[in-house]
Amino acid sequence: MSEMLTKEPVRTGEQSIGGLFLAVLKRDLLLSYRRRSDLVNPLIFFLMVATLFPLGVSPEPDFLAQVAPGVVWVAALLATLLSMDSVFRSDYEDGTLEQTLLSPQPLFVVVLGKITAHWMLTGLPLAVLAPLLGVMLFLPEGGMGGLMLSLLLGTPTLSLVGAIGAALTVGLRKGGVLISLLVLPLYIPVLIFGTSAVQAAVTGLPLDGYIALLGAMLALGIGLAPLAVGAALRISVSG
Amino acid sequence: MAENKKWMPRWFYQMASPRWSYEIMGKLMPWFAIPAAVLLVLGIAWALAFAPQDYQQGNSFRIIYIHVPSAILAQSCYMLMAVAGAIGLIWKMKVADMVAKSCAPIGATMAILALATGAIWGKPTWGSWWVWDARLTSMLILLFLYLGVIALHSAFESEATAAQATAVLALVGLVNIPIIKYSVEWWNTLHQPATFTLTERPAMPAEMWVPLLIMVIGFYCFFAVSLMMRTRNEIIHRERRASWVRELIEKQ
Numbered sequence: 305m306s307e308m309l310t311k312e313p314v315r316t317g318e319q320s321i322g323g324l325f326l327a328v329l330k331r332d333l334l335l336s337y338r339r340r341s342d343l344v345n346p347l348i349f350f351l352m353v354a355t356l357f358p359l360g361v362s363p364e365p366d367f368l369a370q371v372a373p374g375v376v377w378v379a380a381l382l383a384t385l386l387s388m389d390s391v392f393r394s395d396y397e398d399g400t401l402e403q404t405l406l407s408p409q410p411l412f413v414v415v416l417g418k419i420t421a422h423w424m425l426t427g428l429p430l431a432v433l434a435p436l437l438g439v440m441l442f443l444p445e446g447g448m449g450g451l452m453l454s455l456l457l458g459t460p461t462l463s464l465v466g467a468i469g470a471a472l473t474v475g476l477r478k479g480g481v482l483i484s485l486l487v488l489p490l491y492i493p494v495l496i497f498g499t500s501a502v503q504a505a506v507t508g509l510p511l512d513g514y515i516a517l518l519g520a521m522l523a524l525g526i527g528l529a530p531l532a533v534g535a536a537l538r539i540s541v542s543g
Numbered sequence: 544m545a546e547n548k549k550w551m552p553r554w555f556y557q558m559a560s561p562r563w564s565y566e567i568m569g570k571l572m573p574w575f576a577i578p579a580a581v582l583l584v585l586g587i588a589w590a591l592a593f594a595p596q597d598y599q600q601g602n603s604f605r606i607i608y609i610h611v612p613s614a615i616l617a618q619s620c621y622m623l624m625a626v627a628g629a630i631g632l633i634w635k636m637k638v639a640d641m642v643a644k645s646c647a648p649i650g651a652t653m654a655i656l657a658l659a660t661g662a663i664w665g666k667p668t669w670g671s672w673w674v675w676d677a678r679l680t681s682m683l684i685l686l687f688l689y690l691g692v693i694a695l696h697s698a699f700e701s702e703a704t705a706a707q708a709t710a711v712l713a714l715v716g717l718v719n720i721p722i723i724k725y726s727v728e729w730w731n732t733l734h735q736p737a738t739f740t741l742t743e744r745p746a747m748p749a750e751m752w753v754p755l756l757i758m759v760i761g762f763y764c765f766f767a768v769s770l771m772m773r774t775r776n777e778i779i780h781r782e783r784r785a786s787w788v789r790e791l792i793e794k795q
Binding site: 476536 | 690691694698699704712718
């Protein structure tokens, strides 16, 4: 009996921070995999928004090639935003979130795991799908690499920042529109450097600077956003 | 133990009492209201009638006397809101929450004023109302942040939760302040660099920058007065069930 009691904490000790991170990641991925329509919806939305531009603005290849970086980035940003509301929603509703907050595990890691899962289900597929949109919008081939790279570096920042908005509004019944209002202003710097990177790639200029800035924003986001998300979750759950 | 706790000045703890804050703000208000009135009238008269014309822009540059103070104030107000929010989060001080709440509408108004005067100034000098330049865009983001804070605050029913949530949002949005401040230095923009810096003398002649300085100080005094009025209202509203507020109302 006493052995069991002493063994228990040792076992959780072995399950280190990395283990916790992986466990949260695995759980969230599994949960989303079981609701597959939710997985595909942001991607369909991404495609549809990009389809609206040639129809609504102009189908001229020259014009579309010019606006393509911005259109793909704005579509990716909106698609991320659309799926943001659900990150903590179901956990909040079934009480899992409260248990997570009460557990002795570091909230920072749990939150980071959930955000990583969200990114793997939205940002990553969006980045993979982006060349298709690039072809649809006549983006010059030289820009494809830049587009994917900027999306790969930029979308995790979008997920991190968006999670702050999601955490702040999770306790509210109508959080959807409010999230966009809170988060969109904070998305603007990522959008600016993301599209600038693609434009630089299209014109053949070096994109190191933009990629470095996107990376810096991502590093800042990984370091600070989970703290803000944690604080926001505690407020939302207690209030 | 008791001595360990005294690392903050006494007035800081007294601020936690809504009643004390209400009274001290009432006493302080004339000390800001009178300078605000004097400085703003003096500054406007000097700026519009006596300051020399700009050799390139003529009289149109005179809008600087509204534009610069409101832009400076919009940023300072955001920082005050974030700091007050942080104090509210850390020390659970109700009055700090109320100050943060009162900051948001004032700051949003100042940001709108700065953007509007900037647009009016931009038309004769740059030839267009709006340019997508770094300073302008980051100022617009600041306005959106204010609007987000106001929207988030009104979405919560409980005042305490609303205050905490908006404090977190305000602290996150603080990232934007250095971007606005240095946007004119980091990027090559149409917008001119800052008029006032702490380390150098302004590039303008004294007849031009002295009235501007008067206007800036006048705006700050005006801001202090309106912030205190709003906060006092907020205190009275939230403490309406407290006996001292009832006595106050009965006296009138």
